[in-house]
Amino acid sequence: MTHYLLALAGNQNCGKTTLFNCLTGSNQHVGNFPGVTVEKKEGPLLKNHELSIVDLPGIYSLSPYTSEEVVTRDFILRENPDAVINIVDATNIERNLYLTLQLMELNIPMVIALNMMDEVRASGNSIDVKKLSDHLGIPIVPISASKKEGISELVHTVKKIATGPKKPPMKLDFCRGPVHRAIHAIAHIIEDHAQEAGYPVRFAATKLVEGDRPMQEALHIDPGDQHIIDHIVEDMERDLGTDREAALADMRYSYIEEICADCVIKHQETREQVRSEKMDKLLTHKYFGIPIFLGIMLLIFWLTFSVIGAPLQELLENGIGFLTGELAHLLAASGVSPWLQSLLIDGVCAGVGSVLSFLPLIVLLFFFLSLLEDSGYMARVAFVMDKLLRKIGLSGRSFVPMLIGFGCSVPAIMATRTLSSDRDRRMTILLTPFMSCSAKLPIYGMITAAFFPQNGGVVMFAMYVLGILVAILSGLLLKNTAFKGKPIPFVMELPAYRFPSARSVLLHMWEKAKDFLRKAFTIIFIASLVIWFLQSLDWKLNLVEDSANSILASIGSAIAPIFTPLGFGDWRASTALITGLTAKESVVSTLAILTGASSDAQLGGILQTMFTPLSAFSFLAFTILYMPCVAAFAASRRELGSWKAAAGTALYQTGAAYVVSLLIFQVGRLFL
Amino acid sequence: MTLDQVKPGQGGIIETIGGEGALRRRLLDMGLTPKTKVTVRKVAPMGDPIELYLRGYVLTLRAEDAAKITIREEAEA
Numbered sequence: 020m021t022h023y024l025l026a027l028a029g030n031q032n033c034g035k036t037t038l039f040n041c042l043t044g045s046n047q048h049v050g051n052f053p054g055v056t057v058e059k060k061e062g063p064l065l066k067n068h069e070l071s072i073v074d075l076p077g078i079y080s081l082s083p084y085t086s087e088e089v090v091t092r093d094f095i096l097r098e099n100p101d102a103v104i105n106i107v108d109a110t111n112i113e114r115n116l117y118l119t120l121q122l123m124e125l126n127i128p129m130v131i132a133l134n135m136m137d138e139v140r141a142s143g144n145s146i147d148v149k150k151l152s153d154h155l156g157i158p159i160v161p162i163s164a165s166k167k168e169g170i171s172e173l174v175h176t177v178k179k180i181a182t183g184p185k186k187p188p189m190k191l192d193f194c195r196g197p198v199h200r201a202i203h204a205i206a207h208i209i210e211d212h213a214q215e216a217g218y219p220v221r222f223a224a225t226k227l228v229e230g231d232r233p234m235q236e237a238l239h240i241d242p243g244d245q246h247i248i249d250h251i252v253e254d255m256e257r258d259l260g261t262d263r264e265a266a267l268a269d270m271r272y273s274y275i276e277e278i279c280a281d282c283v284i285k286h287q288e289t290r291e292q293v294r295s296e297k298m299d300k301l302l303t304h305k306y307f308g309i310p311i312f313l314g315i316m317l318l319i320f321w322l323t324f325s326v327i328g329a330p331l332q333e334l335l336e337n338g339i340g341f342l343t344g345e346l347a348h349l350l351a352a353s354g355v356s357p358w359l360q361s362l363l364i365d366g367v368c369a370g371v372g373s374v375l376s377f378l379p380l381i382v383l384l385f386f387f388l389s390l391l392e393d394s395g396y397m398a399r400v401a402f403v404m405d406k407l408l409r410k411i412g413l414s415g416r417s418f419v420p421m422l423i424g425f426g427c428s429v430p431a432i433m434a435t436r437t438l439s440s441d442r443d444r445r446m447t448i449l450l451t452p453f454m455s456c457s458a459k460l461p462i463y464g465m466i467t468a469a470f471f472p473q474n475g476g477v478v479m480f481a482m483y484v485l486g487i488l489v490a491i492l493s494g495l496l497l498k499n500t501a502f503k504g505k506p507i508p509f510v511m512e513l514p515a516y517r518f519p520s521a522r523s524v525l526l527h528m529w530e531k532a533k534d535f536l537r538k539a540f541t542i543i544f545i546a547s548l549v550i551w552f553l554q555s556l557d558w559k560l561n562l563v564e565d566s567a568n569s570i571l572a573s574i575g576s577a578i579a580p581i582f583t584p585l586g587f588g589d590w591r592a593s594t595a596l597i598t599g600l601t602a603k604e605s606v607v608s609t610l611a612i613l614t615g616a617s618s619d620a621q622l623g624g625i626l627q628t629m630f631t632p633l634s635a636f637s638f639l640a641f642t643i644l645y646m647p648c649v650a651a652f653a654a655s656r657r658e659l660g661s662w663k664a665a666a667g668t669a670l671y672q673t674g675a676a677y678v679v680s681l682l683i684f685q686v687g688r689l690f691l
Numbered sequence: 692m693t694l695d696q697v698k699p700g701q702g703g704i705i706e707t708i709g710g711e712g713a714l715r716r717r718l719l720d721m722g723l724t725p726k727t728k729v730t731v732r733k734v735a736p737m738g739d740p741i742e743l744y745l746r747g748y749v750l751t752l753r754a755e756d757a758a759k760i761t762i763r764e765e766a767e768a
Contacts, residue, residue, distance in 0.1 A: 079717075079721060084712070084716055084717070085713070111748045113722065113746045113747060114722050114748055261725070264715065264716055264719060265708060265719055265724065268719035268724050269719075269725060272722060272724050272727070285747070295749075296732075299742075303733065303736070303742070306736070308735075308736040309737075401751075402735055403736055403737075405735065405740050406735065406737040406738070406739050507713065508713060508714040508717045508718075509751075509753050509756075510714070510718060510751075512721075512749065515749075
């Protein structure tokens with residue numbers, strides 16, 4: 020069976036995801052492009068396994084500056100798809116065609132899916148599709164991805180192009196004057212180099228005119244030729260009175276203006292654009308904009324964590340509890356050996372079960388997040404909050420993931436996928452766990468009840484502030500070290516508000532739920548097993564009655580001295596920190612078990628013998644800052660795309676926790 | 692004058708695009724090329740970034756980057 024590969028390329032916010040969902044349904048495989056954390060979605064075209072379609076990242080150009088753009092051009096050049104579907108937003112056609120002109124140079128059979136044609140027509144504007152197609156020399160199919168109009172015609176055209184005989188190269192006569200001369204002169208010089216390196220000549224020549232460094236390196240041009248090329252470009256720049264990059268951008272846009280003048284009749288803005296402008300009068304209002312945003316987030320948190328999420332979570336917990344109970348009965352009745360019973364019940368069921376009960380929260384949170392994203396509001400959040408995050412080297416786009424971090428780091432880290440820059444994504448994943456998540460509340464409760472009963476609120480507030488402070492300091496530190504290099508400029512489109520499609524929202528939720536379940540049954544499952552082994556066995560692999568004799572306890576004792584300078588060298592504290600990795604609230608239950616406390620009051624009393632108020636404060640600081648739980652670690656591994664990067668992130672977080680607690684304890688000691 | 696000095700509701704024709712590297716390329720790619728008509732729509736609540744309208748769509752960028760774009764002011768708003 021011949022297999023055909025299709026690529027879907029287009030700008031951000033042009034309905035690309037909606038179209039991809041239309042074309043593949045729920046039959047999607049989500050992964051990353053090799054070597055980068057740029058998401059790659061793949062699926063068969065309408066259940067036809069002969070044709071698979073890859074969703075390329077949403078980009079505006081094929082410049083060499085962002086990993087999304089580089090991935091796109093590498094994919095098209097290296098994987099050599101049988102056809103490219105270029106989705107173009109008809110309501111914003113000038114800027115969308117800019118990418119089209121660059122894709123055309125890659126010399127792959129192409130079809131344009133002219134999306135949102137319904138909106139263009141409804142507002143009394145029109146586009147002469149036939150004429151536009153003739154100008155570009157590419158078949159164009161008008162569609163409406165959200166209303167599923169024109170899809171079958173698009174599929175028909177794509178199939179014909181992908182499976183038909185390869186056409187001669189498209190006409191590429193959109194360059195004029197000095198740029199035209201430069202491109203053709205350079206094309207002549209590098210023809211052999213380009214063919215050898217496997218690049219379309221025209222694309223390579225254009226890139227050399229632009230001064231594209233990766234292309235210069237890939238072609239291995241000898242110094243003599245390079246000298247001539249430089250000369251040609253200098254001549255062009257002198258003739259045009261502008262530099263090379265501006266010359267090419269100007270050439271493309273001039274050509275687009277020319278053909279749009281011929282094919283596009285635009286009397287007025289579309290209804291959606293007019294409506295958006297009105298909505299923004301309120302949503303990005305000078306005084307109301309920020310309160311409205313905070314109000315929306317508060318509403319989402321309230322709905323997720325209490326109104327809808329809490330009952331669902333309780334229901335799931337009860338369900339898991341019931342099943343665990345039944346399984347325990349069954350195991351006991353069938354006379355399975357006690358250690359296996361303990362392994363399955365106390366290890367697997369308890370470990371995976373406690374994490375699994377977070378599923379409703381995560382699904383709900385992503386329901387709301389995709390509403391925000393798909394409606395176009397997320398771009399406004401970035402617009403409104405950008406100034407706050409700029410100083411630490413991030414943009415407004417990172418604000419929402421960080422805010423979600425106060426609820427739970429897992430969805431927060433998963434939410435970084437919508438960030439358009441690889442660098443911002445990595446940095447946000449690193450900083451988000453410093454936002455104190457809700458699982459840490461029981462720890463605050465335990466420590467404040469025992470040591471700061473009068474000032475519980477103040478201590479808790481101090482912890483939240485400490486987390487934010489460490490994130491800010493880390494941002495300042497990292498933007499000049501590990502994340503050096505220019506951030507991607509904050510030049511962002513504010514798309515028209517649109518009603519999110521139920522299908523996209525549901526698919527998004529399903530994808531995130533699947534992702535989380537996979538984690539729960541792999542890494543979290545394994546982590547639960549390991550912790551159970553360490554907690555239930557001694558070094559001779561006998562089951563222990565008292566967990567103080569377990570392997571875990573002896574590891575805790577062994578590493579306890581490391582924490583002596585921080586004020587909590589007690590082995591029970593360090594053991595609790597290890598179990599806290601399965602879920603942060605385990606710190607409390609472990610301390611209760613290891614101290615043999617039977618009530619909160621008793622636990623408080625014992626804690627007072629283990630800690631001084633200062634060392635308790637230092638312990639608390641360490642607990643909120645050190646690496647997040649396994650579920651969050653698994654999420655960051657997935658989003659970062661490598662174990663190494665995830666481990667580095669965890670190491671940094673734990674290191675930061677150590678330094679901060681050390682400072683708190685040692686400096687505090689001087690005064691107390 | 693530079694684009695960051697334009698008051699909301701006013702606009703002009705782009706004359707030159709400054710800056711360098713990724714930023715400059717991005718500005719050009721998004722359609723901020725010489726001779727393009729651009730209007731400043733509003734300023735974000737914290738005074739930055741700014742919201743532009745050009746080529747039939749809405750774009751936002753930071754004032755410090757807008758300062759690298761020079762424009763010729765137009766009389767009409």
